[in-house]
Amino acid sequence: MIQISISDISKNPGMIDKLDDVAEILNKKTRQVKGIFVPTALLGNFQEVLDEIEYRKFVERNRSLCTDLEEDPSIEDGLDDAAW
Numbered sequence: 001m002i003q004i005s006i007s008d009i010s011k012n013p014g015m016i017d018k019l020d021d022v023a024e025i026l027n028k029k030t031r032q033v034k035g036i037f038v039p040t041a042l043l044g045n046f047q048e049v050l051d052e053i054e055y056r057k058f059v060e061r062n063r064s065l066c067t068d069l070e071e072d073p074s075i076e077d078g079l080d081d082a083a084w
Contacts, residue, residue, distance in 0.1 A: 001021065001022050001023060001024060002019075002021055002022075002023045002024070003023065003024045003025075003026055004019075004023050004024070004025060004026075004037075005025070005026055005027070005028040006025060006026070006027055006028070006034065007028055009025065016037070019037060019039055020039055020041070021039070022036065022037065022038055022039075022042065023036070023037040024036055024037075025037055
């Protein structure tokens with residue numbers, strides 16, 4: 001895995017087109033990894049993992065909304081059969 005900095009990408013965005021390997025994108029000053037670049041040619045290998053991450057982030061973002069709905073006494077349990 002190679003490492004490229006955010007500033008390198010901003011100076012030369014075309015380098016992304018040339019990458020054919022997985023790369024860590026990092027902040028040069030702090031040496032902190034900010035993300036990982038995966039070329040689309042390798043995306044199929046990661047698709048199941050990405051779908052799971054996306055689902056967990058969806059649940060995390062909507063957890064408070066779901067909790068609020070569950071605690072709201074004005075919302076009836078179940079569905080109205082007449083609506084179907």
